[in-house]
Amino acid sequence: MFDNLSDKFHDAFKAISGKNKITEDNIEKTLADVRTALLEADVNFKVVKGFINAVKDKALGEKVVRGVNPGQKFIKIVHDELAGMMGEENKEINFERDGIVPILVVGLNGQGKTTFSGKLSLHLRKKKNKKVLLVPADTYRPAAKDQLITLAKQMDMDWFDSDLSMSPCEIAMSAMAYAKDNGKDVVIIDTAGRLHVDEELMSELSQMKEVMTPFNPEVLIVADAMTGQEAVNVARSFHESVGITGVVLSKMDSDARGGAALSISYVSGVPIRYISTGERMKDFELFHPDRLAGRILDMGDILSLVEKAEDEIDQKEAERMMKRLEKNKFTIDDFMKQMNMIGKLGSMGSIMKMIPGMGGALRGMGDITPAENEMKKIKVIISSMTKNERDDHKILNDSRIKRIAKGSGTTDGAVQDFLKKFKQMEKMIGPMMQMFKGGGMPAIPGMGGMPGAQTNGFRQMPGESGKKRKKGGKKGPWGGGGYFSK
Template sequence: MFDNLSEKFSDAFKNISGKGKISESNIDETLKLVKTALLEADVNFKVVKNFINNVKEEALGEKVLKGVNPGEQFVKIVHEELAKVMGDENTSLDIERTGPIPILIVGLNGQGKTTFSGKLSLHLRNKEKKKVLLVPADTFRPAAKDQLKTLAKNMDMDIFDSDLAKHPKDIAQDALAFAKSNDIDIVIIDTAGRLHVDEELMGQIKEVRESLNGYNPEVLMVADAMTGQEAVNVAKSFHETVGLTGVVLSKMDSDARGGAALSIKHVTGVPIKFISTGEKMKDLELFHPDRLAGRILDMGDVLSLVEKAEQAIDQNEAESMMKNLEKGKFTVDDFMKQMDMMKNLGSMGSIMKMIPGMGGMLREVGDLSPAEDEMKRMRVIINSMTKAERQNYKIVKESRIERIAKGSGNTVVQVKDFIAKFKQMEKMMGGMMQMMKGGGMPSMPGMGGMPGMPGMGKPKKKRKKGGQWGGGFF
């Protein structure tokens, strides 16, 4: 997400780091690089001009704090201005009222409207505790109804059996009547994709919107984040026709340049309400401008990471593992559960980007797929172990190793390597518990000592270099 833009911002900030104070001369070069980065990211030129002027005014004004590192202060100013450009704070859906409440989904062809409709229904049911009805109203692409039916079936979501021979406005009215009689809170209407320059089709969606006037509907336009400035032009056209209440950026997990996210609110006045970050139905996030600004500037997004963890991590499983650790026990089963929790949080790369300062490290490391492949290999090896072996790996001797190797499609050497790495992990986890109980910092495998800290003496023996990660676990 915005990797290229993040890297260019990071390079630009090098010009001001280490300076004694912020002055016009030392920020001009930085702002020139920032301006170039934003224009290359396809951000609207008026937005870029205002942004640069505001940053310069703030940086040179009296608001710069004395005694604070000028480089850090400058990054803070850029962060605040980036957030302002994107809308300051999250704008939530207006759904805390008596239903049924229609949510009209509009946009160009191929932007991800039907997929978003499914994601939104899951979000509203699971997080907002609403009863949701999905309504296929794409009268031009019959397959859209089948797609929505499949999504609804997989999520156990209610779906309206639309008559696609009717006009979309009539389908919407039929669905709302059904919703009223069945105590449904939210009605999500998935409409056909249409070009914003097609007057006939834009007239049709205007009719649908006007037919919902008595319900005060939410009207969300789904835009592909990769299209940059074009998404802004489309949003402007749709807003003039149907009065958008929000924009959704799809495909934010792709190599999105950032033009759409950084321009839409400023140019159209319409807030971005959601971003779609993957193909799975759960991959939908509320759009928080300040958090996205933090990710772009490699300041991380700890709040979103915590929210993801709360959803992905099973509290009972976590407590069970904690009890085992308190007893000095860390099993292969516990390790497998940890990997499952990590998998539910997302890819290693997406998690690292949410941790402050890790974005730059991630760029240096480069491709994380070898580490993820290694975790997949470990998972296969663990699945080839018996329950007793997963509870006590010490019983795994030569004959068992050979059986596990054959069962998992790995070599004996690879199975032995996994067991060796697990031993290191077991020692590290035990050391962490010792530290939490006040025993000081333990001696970690593969790490040298830290003077003056209990348990951090010199390692007894130099470890052999491990896999891709220079002697680590992977």
């Protein structure tokens, strides 16, 4: 997602980076390139026009401040405008209001409504401590009901056994009654879609919204980000006919050109609330315009990375490991556990993109599959070791190495190579722990070191004030003063 746009922006900014003043002349080419980049990303041309004018006005109005690089200033202006276009800040639905909150999930077929309904229920249970009821209300396709129920069962989420011979309105109302009787906080109704926007669908949804008025329903449209301008148009039609209260962009994991994310809220006047980033139930994020703007401009997105880490990493395990590290007792077993922890955050590529400056470096590196394969190979080698061997590699003699090579389908050389790297790492840990005093993470063989391992923390992203970091005071996932924190 957005790789292409990031590249284009990067090139566009080159023209201005060396200049010591922003003038109409020297930003002309940069602005033209930014314009092309946005149009190529499938952003609505009117939106692009407004965007370029705003950036130009702000850039020319900038006072020259000694010591501030005009190129960086320009990037900051573009960042803020991009974020503004996408809606400034995250607007999550208010789930703390009185009464049960009903959510109608609407949209065309195949956009990801059912998948999103499941994801949202999980998010609400995990993060908001809400009791959720999932309600299948697609009366046209019985398979749709099964799909939602299967998801519900997998997550151990309560679901409503809708009677598909009833109308969607009746289903919605009886689900609300059930929810009241059973102490639910949120009711998520997965509605039927169509292949195209049509009258029948719109009137069906309008009626549902109408009968639910006493409950003040939220109406979220799920729009496939891959469809670009089409997603924008569909959202607008739904808003005009039914009235929606939020947009969910799905399939943001694809290499969509990004135009939908950039212009859908601007064009429809409805905020993007969530994004769907894959087929698994946990591939879900709150939509943060400022963070996304940062990702697009290769400023990374440390805040999201930290949140991901806090979600996925077992805090106790991480702290236990830090203690061992401090005592210089880092074994192959610890190393394996650490690799697995990092693996939970996502692919190496997706993690790197969230680190400031690494997105560009990643594209420069080209294919990172070899490094990822190397990690896999190391995991297989370690899996072939016994517990004793993992706890103390000194016992690894030639015959043990031969056995491990055989067991892992690798060669003696590969096992020796890993051991050599592990020993190097072991030597580095002591001095490194001194440096970090409670933070930091050793380099991983084969990766040439985890990105950022040599620096203690990162700068704040422009536009992010310290107090916005809700969890800033807490211990980071890798211990106090942590690896990713300031």
